[in-house]
Amino acid sequence: MKHKLLLLFPLLLAMSALAVVPEEDVATTITLRGHQCGGPATDVQERQDAEGNKTIAALCPNGSRYRIDVTKDGRLTVTPIR
Amino acid sequence: MDETVIVTAQGERRYLWSAGESMIRIALLFAAVLLSCCNHAQKAPAPSTAVPVTSAPRPAPPPVQTAPAPQEPAVAKTAPPVVAPAKEPAKGASQEAKPVEVKTGQEKAAEKKPAPTPTPAAAPAAKEPVAAPTPKAKGFDLDMLTERLKQTSAIGVFTKLAINSDATDLIDAVKKYRKLAVLQAKHAEVRSRFDGLVMKILALLEDDPELARNIYLAREQIWSSLLEVTP
Numbered sequence: 001m002k003h004k005l006l007l008l009f010p011l012l013l014a015m016s017a018l019a020v021v022p023e024e025d026v027a028t029t030i031t032l033r034g035h036q037c038g039g040p041a042t043d044v045q046e047r048q049d050a051e052g053n054k055t056i057a058a059l060c061p062n063g064s065r066y067r068i069d070v071t072k073d074g075r076l077t078v079t080p081i082r
Numbered sequence: 083m084d085e086t087v088i089v090t091a092q093g094e095r096r097y098l099w100s101a102g103e104s105m106i107r108i109a110l111l112f113a114a115v116l117l118s119c120c121n122h123a124q125k126a127p128a129p130s131t132a133v134p135v136t137s138a139p140r141p142a143p144p145p146v147q148t149a150p151a152p153q154e155p156a157v158a159k160t161a162p163p164v165v166a167p168a169k170e171p172a173k174g175a176s177q178e179a180k181p182v183e184v185k186t187g188q189e190k191a192a193e194k195k196p197a198p199t200p201t202p203a204a205a206p207a208a209k210e211p212v213a214a215p216t217p218k219a220k221g222f223d224l225d226m227l228t229e230r231l232k233q234t235s236a237i238g239v240f241t242k243l244a245i246n247s248d249a250t251d252l253i254d255a256v257k258k259y260r261k262l263a264v265l266q267a268k269h270a271e272v273r274s275r276f277d278g279l280v281m282k283i284l285a286l287l288e289d290d291p292e293l294a295r296n297i298y299l300a301r302e303q304i305w306s307s308l309l310e311v312t313p
Contacts, residue, residue: 019235020235020236020237020238020241022238025237025238025239025240025241026238026240028237028238028240028241028286029238029240029241029243029244032241032244032245032248032282033244056240068240070240070243074243074246074247074250075247076240076243076244076246077247078244
């Protein structure tokens with residue numbers, strides 16, 4: 001059993017490596033909404049209010065800062081922060 | 083065996099049976115070559131398996147849009163039989179021709195002659211991929227594709243939410259246009275938005291090519307189902 005788990009561990013690591021990194025995910029979302037980011041975002045801060053709405057603040061490599069709002073019903077908007 | 087051996091005056095032993103057998107082999111080879119020539123000229127016996135094959139793809143192009151599913155398997159099934167009969171005479175000829183080395187030239191000719199026969203069948207097969215997407219898309223399941231899109235690890239969570247928002251916006255737009263009875267007028271606009279969304283999804287699914295392919299093949303069905311959205 002231990003051996004099987006040990007064998008599974010690298011596989012799980014590899015699978016997690018294949019998954020999209022949150023910084024890349026945020027940058028892709030910003031780009032999809034027509035804004036420039038210039039690479040994976042940094043300084044990603046996620047907050048959730050009592051109603052279930054989520055707010056993500058992120059800094060792009062090009063210096064732009066964006067706010068991503070996700071409502072509780074799944075609507076997503078990207079707003080540049082000046 | 084004893085009757086077939088002749089001992090010459092110089093003491094050489096010659097086998098009459100080998101000459102007779104070689105004659106039979108030569109006769110068989112000639113028969114095979116003649117048969118293959120006849121097949122090639124008339125296209126009748128070899129196409130006995132291939133006639134339904136070649137005839138099936140020819141009528142295929144017109145009804146491609148109406149009944150593509152039965153045509154696709156027909157071509158898939160027919161393609162191997164076309165090659166199979168071509169190989170059989172070649173194998174038979176090569177097996178018989180091995181002992182008689184003189185006939186290798188004819189054997190090569192016999193092998194070369196059947197080779198062109200697959201080409202007419204290969205031509206429709208090459209054209210078929212154009213119609214291939216439709217049968218693939220026939221097994222279209224929007225719920226399954228949606229579920230796979232949700233489950234794929236090629237796209238991040240926020241990106242999925244962004245796509246979902248875009249899709250919801252598009253559906254809302256269709257509903258709104260239908261309510262205002264301007265859907266026909268806005269058809270091109272809605273279609274371009276739909277195409278843009280599909281392109282976005284396909285670009286994002288770089289790490290999940292199978293899902294991307296399935297979505298691409300089902301895009302017309304997705305478009306139809308989008309237009310069928312009830313207000």
